[in-house]
Amino acid sequence: MVRFFFTPSERKQAGRRKLERLFRLRLAGNLPLRQREMGKPTEYVTYRGKAGQWSWLLHRLTGIGVLLFLLVHIADITLIGWGPQVFDRLLFLYRQPVFRLGEVVLVAAVLYHALNGIRLCIIDFWPAATAIHKKLTCAVAVIFTVFFVPTALYMLNWLMK
Amino acid sequence: MNVTLKIRRFNPERDREPWWGTYTVEAESTDRLLDALNHVKWYQDGTLTFRRSCAHGVCGSDAMLINGSNALACKVLLKDLGQHVTVEPLRGFRVIKDLLVDLEPFFAKYRQVKPYLITASAPPANERLQSPAERERYDDTTKCILCGACTTACPSFWANPAYIGPAAIVNAHRFIFDSRDEGAEERLSILNTADGVWRCRTIFNCVEACPRGINVTRAIGEVKQALLYRKL
Amino acid sequence: MPELSGSRPESGLELYAWLFMRLSGIALLFLALIHVLIMHVLHDVTVIDFQFVARRYATPFWRTYDILMLWLAVLHGLNGLRTIIMDYVHSSGWRTVWVAVILLVGLVFLAMGSVGIVTFQPGRFALR
Amino acid sequence: MYQKYDAVIVGAGGAGLMAALHLSSAGRVAVISKLYPVRSHTGAAQGGIGAALGNLEEDHWEWHMFDTIKGSDYLADQDAAEILCREAIETVYDLEHWGLPFSRTPDGRIAQRPFGGHTREYGKAAVRRSCYAADRTGHMILQTLYQQCIKHDVHFFNEFHLLDLLVEGGRCAGAVALCLATGELHTFHAKAVLLATGGCGRMFRVTSNALALTGDGMAVAYRRGIPLEDMEFFQFHPTGIYKLGILLSEGARGEGAILRNNQGERFMQRYAPTLLDLAPRDMVSRAIYREIQEGRGIGGKNYVHLDMTHLGREVLDQKLPDITDFVRTYLGIEPATQPVPVHPTAHYAMGGIPTDVDGRVVVDEHNTPLPGLYAAGECACVSVHGANRLGTNSLVDILVFGRRSGRHAATFMKQNDWPPLPPRPDERAAALLAQLMNTGGSERAADIRDTLQNEMMDKAGVFREAKGLQAMREKLQELRERYQRVKLEDRGAQYNTELVEVIELGGMIDLADTLVAGALARQESRGAHSREDFPQRDDAHWLKHTLAYQTPRGPELRYKPVKITKFEPKERKY
Ligand SMILES: Cc1cc2nc3c(=O)[nH]c(=O)nc-3n(C[C@H](O)[C@H](O)[C@H](O)COP(=O)(O)OP(=O)(O)OC[C@H]3O[C@@H](n4cnc5c(N)ncnc54)[C@H](O)[C@@H]3O)c2cc1C
Numbered sequence A: 001m002v003r004f005f006f007t008p009s010e011r012k013q014a015g016r017r018k019l020e021r022l023f024r025l026r027l028a029g030n031l032p033l034r035q036r037e038m039g040k041p042t043e044y045v046t047y048r049g050k051a052g053q054w055s056w057l058l059h060r061l062t063g064i065g066v067l068l069f070l071l072v073h074i075a076d077i078t079l080i081g082w083g084p085q086v087f088d089r090l091l092f093l094y095r096q097p098v099f100r101l102g103e104v105v106l107v108a109a110v111l112y113h114a115l116n117g118i119r120l121c122i123i124d125f126w127p128a129a130t131a132i133h134k135k136l137t138c139a140v141a142v143i144f145t146v147f148f149v150p151t152a153l154y155m156l157n158w159l160m161k
Numbered sequence B: 001m002n003v004t005l006k007i008r009r010f011n012p013e014r015d016r017e018p019w020w021g022t023y024t025v026e027a028e029s030t031d032r033l034l035d036a037l038n039h040v041k042w043y044q045d046g047t048l049t050f051r052r053s054c055a056h057g058v059c060g061s062d063a064m065l066i067n068g069s070n071a072l073a074c075k076v077l078l079k080d081l082g083q084h085v086t087v088e089p090l091r092g093f094r095v096i097k098d099l100l101v102d103l104e105p106f107f108a109k110y111r112q113v114k115p116y117l118i119t120a121s122a123p124p125a126n127e128r129l130q131s132p133a134e135r136e137r138y139d140d141t142t143k144c145i146l147c148g149a150c151t152t153a154c155p156s157f158w159a160n161p162a163y164i165g166p167a168a169i170v171n172a173h174r175f176i177f178d179s180r181d182e183g184a185e186e187r188l189s190i191l192n193t194a195d196g197v198w199r200c201r202t203i204f205n206c207v208e209a210c211p212r213g214i215n216v217t218r219a220i221g222e223v224k225q226a227l228l229y230r231k232l
Numbered sequence C: 001m002p003e004l005s006g007s008r009p010e011s012g013l014e015l016y017a018w019l020f021m022r023l024s025g026i027a028l029l030f031l032a033l034i035h036v037l038i039m040h041v042l043h044d045v046t047v048i049d050f051q052f053v054a055r056r057y058a059t060p061f062w063r064t065y066d067i068l069m070l071w072l073a074v075l076h077g078l079n080g081l082r083t084i085i086m087d088y089v090h091s092s093g094w095r096t097v098w099v100a101v102i103l104l105v106g107l108v109f110l111a112m113g114s115v116g117i118v119t120f121q122p123g124r125f126a127l128r
Numbered sequence D: 001m002y003q004k005y006d007a008v009i010v011g012a013g014g015a016g017l018m019a020a021l022h023l024s025s026a027g028r029v030a031v032i033s034k035l036y037p038v039r040s041h042t043g044a045a046q047g048g049i050g051a052a053l054g055n056l057e058e059d060h061w062e063w064h065m066f067d068t069i070k071g072s073d074y075l076a077d078q079d080a081a082e083i084l085c086r087e088a089i090e091t092v093y094d095l096e097h098w099g100l101p102f103s104r105t106p107d108g109r110i111a112q113r114p115f116g117g118h119t120r121e122y123g124k125a126a127v128r129r130s131c132y133a134a135d136r137t138g139h140m141i142l143q144t145l146y147q148q149c150i151k152h153d154v155h156f157f158n159e160f161h162l163l164d165l166l167v168e169g170g171r172c173a174g175a176v177a178l179c180l181a182t183g184e185l186h187t188f189h190a191k192a193v194l195l196a197t198g199g200c201g202r203m204f205r206v207t208s209n210a211l212a213l214t215g216d217g218m219a220v221a222y223r224r225g226i227p228l229e230d231m232e233f234f235q236f237h238p239t240g241i242y243k244l245g246i247l248l249s250e251g252a253r254g255e256g257a258i259l260r261n262n263q264g265e266r267f268m269q270r271y272a273p274t275l276l277d278l279a280p281r282d283m284v285s286r287a288i289y290r291e292i293q294e295g296r297g298i299g300g301k302n303y304v305h306l307d308m309t310h311l312g313r314e315v316l317d318q319k320l321p322d323i324t325d326f327v328r329t330y331l332g333i334e335p336a337t338q339p340v341p342v343h344p345t346a347h348y349a350m351g352g353i354p355t356d357v358d359g360r361v362v363v364d365e366h367n368t369p370l371p372g373l374y375a376a377g378e379c380a381c382v383s384v385h386g387a388n389r390l391g392t393n394s395l396v397d398i399l400v401f402g403r404r405s406g407r408h409a410a411t412f413m414k415q416n417d418w419p420p421l422p423p424r425p426d427e428r429a430a431a432l433l434a435q436l437m438n439t440g441g442s443e444r445a446a447d448i449r450d451t452l453q454n455e456m457m458d459k460a461g462v463f464r465e466a467k468g469l470q471a472m473r474e475k476l477q478e479l480r481e482r483y484q485r486v487k488l489e490d491r492g493a494q495y496n497t498e499l500v501e502v503i504e505l506g507g508m509i510d511l512a513d514t515l516v517a518g519a520l521a522r523q524e525s526r527g528a529h530s531r532e533d534f535p536q537r538d539d540a541h542w543l544k545h546t547l548a549y550q551t552p553r554g555p556e557l558r559y560k561p562v563k564i565t566k567f568e569p570k571e572r573k574y
């Protein structure tokens, strides 16, 4: 049976195990407990991981970025219920160059996140694909470039004018 | 060739903060990094502390962070590292002294996945039969030497040390996919938690780090699949 | 053998969350990309205005489309955020707080968005 | 710190873990090991474990026994060898039942391959007897045993270094060990102690042995008045990687690899016409040295070629993946297309702490046991290997006698109470540490060790003669003096690995002493002990085991007879 909730006693037990773990940590070696000196964001950039690490970091950042935009976007869309005056005034804001540049970044983020997400799905549903994960990462990069460059040019057309 | 080693040092009895020690070693380009470390310990600074034993990549003692990525000091040659080598202890484990880290939590996680054959039936007089194909099914994960390089290369583990980590999953995989084993259900339940396989974000650092060339991510993926199809 | 380290009772939640992320991701691939294509690329903000939206929402198709996308994207994104919280926040107290916040944000925004899409009646406003 | 256990096992390699499994159900048992158990050198064993399962062709334990005796140059005790070969079969099945992932035959049974010196029908032709898991047999054994220990909740003290044995009133009362993490001495008070501390190959320069294989257990026992048996017999494995000594398993030759000299000649044809490259190790190692001596080393250097090119990539990657990887990693050579430079490498101590077939340590020529003390594995000498061990027989040895000693100790500890401890049990260990920490000397341990290893290699290696051995004795005396002034830079308590290395070095000097003394005395050539000045085997005078006792004047030698049951000594030809 799959369970989503735990009984209080189970919860307590899990808590106790956690304590035990901490206790063990202190026991092991009887040394002054020295905190991990790493554990900081520097970990992620100073470890020389390969494509997988950077793909993941980007995926996470773009995910958060798109999520933030989405929330703002929902808020502004609801303004439509307030009528054209309110809505169109808001759109004026979006027509600022900063926002238009931001829009390009948004498209990049969504596109990358989507493509990389598909790569992850392929690997997750077909673990044998791990053997070609580097090729898949390359494919993400290539497809991203192929789609994004013309799109960005098209979107930035107004700059030229 | 002359090699400069920059080693992250920390002595709990003397230092309040870790520091960098720099040593120059005269060595052959085909020497192992372990040879260079031994050279420092034996002829320059006897206090340098690290674990080692087999010196040819089969015991798992000397995993460390070498030039920014995890490897066994006895399995990388100086010629592949260049003249300046940076050596640090594994990340995500408590540093005890210099390059030596606390492995107790790591082995505790290994023990947690019940890493032993579980069978209900009594064994036959001779061997249990297993076809070469069935044997091949879990071959990759039998190679693990529990060096910890994968787990400490995993960003998911750095962020959250409660994550059971790739090494434990690899060893669970070794039994889950063994045709003789009957404990898959127990192990799968252990791994089906927030700190189990689902913390893995398919980052592949583990695969890059594994000195035994185990396709760790694939093993984790296969365990995820097993969980998926068990429930559906 | 001592039972150790952070082990908690098995729960199916993580599995379904994981599966949902992938399935919603695949659905969003089409929904979001087409949405972005139409709303942010082909028609840039200079042409999009109240009227544009009004015309689009005249048919139930786009409303259904947007509702679906809204729900999937919000749930996908917030569950993603939950994953990230689980990574970086370790005390169970703070975790609970964060999950509550996420739930709250999710409810509020889903309600806002849904109400917006469903109840939108361009006829209520005088059209130019 | 004082700890009380029913039994204490020192060493967590194959022998120690096997004993632990059989002891742990009988009482409170502790395993102490200076390495994490999975780091033990059993994990490095490659080729396989010999057992006459007969999965691929007819085979019988009697044939296995005959090969073992003949391989030992008739020095093995035949009652022990019989037990070894009989129980090997059961032991391999036990391992399989515990989950060991053996390679398989097409019909799903344990796969077997030929190995040096293993023959059918008493020497007619090579037989497939070595049960293997690719070339990672030892790794799988170590893992499987450790896994079972986890299952059975065996209590481990990891990274504890044995310093002393407690022997009180003719009984073993426990052991003293240094906790590396804290620098504290722990006294383990026990009814039974089992030593399973492995080999001592690190006293030679070129060795297949781990840096940790320094023979500590043997040295500790020796210093407590227990003799060491047959130390002069040290096996050199023919195929160590050039310079590094990393082992390329005999399994390679089992799969068909061939040794060639600088003319590309398969020189083993001249030394062992029947078994060729699969002759026993002592012979092949000598053959390689002869080739080199006579100028047929590759490029005039001191190595020959191990040719695996005709095996094909498939066989290499499937059956010998690890050694293929070693060659690629450490030599940058592709074994599928290029021959591999190899030379003999110090590999295995046939000698060790004398025991009977139940693992009880015996202290004199009449096999009088020392109650409560057991030994098993490479540090022990039962003796099943005599003057030369056959490949795959060590893994059998550690498991069969690990199990037997575990079982015997289990009954022993049920029937006996704890012996009293001396008033200050850790006195000697503490004195040793204090002395080392305070020598204030200037001799670098590494220099002493280098000299020891180089000299041992030259003077007590594959070929020996009186002059060299005599010089070696003097050298050892000098090293011992230098060791009195050894310098220690690390004076900390926590993880003082420098201190550990210095302690190990002290033990190795003692062991080298016994080896050289035994070799000098033994005026014959037998198995791995090959005297250039006495090239013949001399059964009339030397069909006997050496026992070396520590005295202030150096090792004192005594001898005990060989047990012969089934096979009368004959000339050894392959
Ligand atoms: C490269 C290689 C390949 C081999 N291949 C084969 C093969 O194919 N077939 C075969 O039959 N044999 C083979 N052998 C031989 C065989 O592997 C060994 O002889 C055997 O594994 C020894 O096992 P053991 O349990 O006695 O010792 P080990 O496995 O060496 O274990 C020794 C244990 O003692 C502990 N210890 C040591 N000193 C101390 C101390 N002072 N205090 C506390 N603990 C201590 C160590 O931590 C370790 O746990 C091979 C050997 C080598 C080196």
Ligand code: HEM
Pocket (backbone or CB within 6 Å): A059, A060, A062, A063, A064, A066, A067, A068, A070, A110, A113, A114, A115, A116, A117, A118, A120, A121, B201, B202, C021, C022, C024, C025, C026, C028, C029, C030, C032, C033, C073, C074, C076, C077, C078, C079, C080, C081, C083, C084
């Ligand atoms: C367009 C198609 C999309 C696809 C194919 C997709 C796919 C995925 C997948 C597979 C994951 C799981 C990653 C993992 O477990 O490691 C994920 C995570 C995430 N997604 Fe998406 N996604 C898409 C769109 C979106 C959108 C629109 C948002 C914003 C609302 C979003 C926000 C996130 C966040 C925040 C995460 C968590 C990141 C992390 O855990 O590192 N995604 N996505």
Ligand code: SF4
Pocket (backbone or CB within 6 Å): B143, B144, B145, B146, B147, B148, B149, B150, B151, B166, B167, B170, B209, B210, B211, B212, B213, B214, B216
């Ligand atoms: S999977 Fe590889 S990296 Fe991880 S512990 Fe095992 S051998 Fe080491």
Ligand code: F3S
Pocket (backbone or CB within 6 Å): B153, B154, B155, B156, B157, B165, B166, B199, B200, B201, B202, B203, B204, B205, B206, B207, B216, B217, B220
């Ligand atoms: S690096 Fe970590 S996230 Fe998964 S694929 Fe490897 S365990």
Ligand code: FES
Pocket (backbone or CB within 6 Å): B051, B052, B053, B054, B055, B056, B057, B058, B059, B060, B061, B062, B063, B072, B073, B074, B075
């Ligand atoms: S020393 Fe054994 S793996 Fe490096």
